[in-house]
Amino acid sequence: MTIKAYLYDKCGTCRKAKQWLQQNGVSFEEILIVDAPPAADELHSMWRASGLPLNKFFNTSGQFYRELGLKDKLPAMSEDEMLKLLASNGKLIKRPLVSDGQTVTVGFKEDEYEKAWGNR
Template identity: 45%
Template sequence: MSKVQILSYAGCGTCKKALKWLGDHGVDVAVRPIVDEPPTADELARWIPASGLSVRRWLNTSGQSYRALGKARVDAASDEEITRWLTEDGKLVKRPVLVKGDKVLVGFREGDYAALFG
């Protein structure tokens, strides 16, 4: 099986669950620390459409970075502005982000991982 990339945050419980699932299923993973290396604009231009989610669904709405921006500011922001924020602050990105070829999963749902690697 080819190596997949996962953008992860060491302090994130959901990321830990995803990494455990991947390890338990023998998936070779390259871990990229999302806070130190947030997604680039070029990556997001490919990954957002590949995920099937709107850019707003990429926001980690339970994190401090989101709360610092405030819901009203996010609601008023353009998709381009949100994309720029995601490139500037890895903690603003919903995680983990798993990239396997042209497939991108945001967050961890066991069924989605099983479907991708099954």
Template identity: 50%
Template sequence: MLTLYHYPKCATSRKGKAWLDRHGLSYRIVDIVAETPDIETLRDLWQKSGLPLDRWFNPSSGLYRELGLKDRLPSMSDDEKLRLLAAHGKLIRRPVITDGKRVTIGFDEATMERVWLRGEGA
């Protein structure tokens, strides 16, 4: 079963949820803002995703802009970035979907099909 880290007010997150529903995939929902993953969970998800940690940030977030992260992220350590993500679920790009081995972030239909329908790597 998949885990969908979801924020109900986020249009992109709702697209990911709708896509899973359309394809009949089972998942459990974790509200990424109400139940923000802790640092170790985020570290594990990030490493399994194979993506640069900066891609985990949601640049559309008002908090992202308020904190000036566009300019600050390049000089921050991975631990600092993970602490920030764990402290503010709205900073995390969503949806985050995992089966415990693979992880996708954001909504890209081609990636969703490749990973969650065909079973290829993220």
């Protein structure tokens, strides 16, 4: 399956991740996360494949996260509500978000990228 990299062009971490993928010869489809965030069902699949808690998919340092008061609201929300909220605004999603359908990375840490996307 094609590797999809959800990136935001104004995000320094996204630029680092994109550069790492390119330098390591990883072929990927770049998707602008703000213009085309993944749908709730796709996020659900990525979340399940990642093995991470769903709250790790939220960009907790983002403006919209703070404006919506999500720090206090998330614990009371259902998984479906959280997934719909994430799908509604790409800026709420922690980025970069990279997935091939089975492997998923959220954020950028070089050692995690090497483990997940190295030798591809």
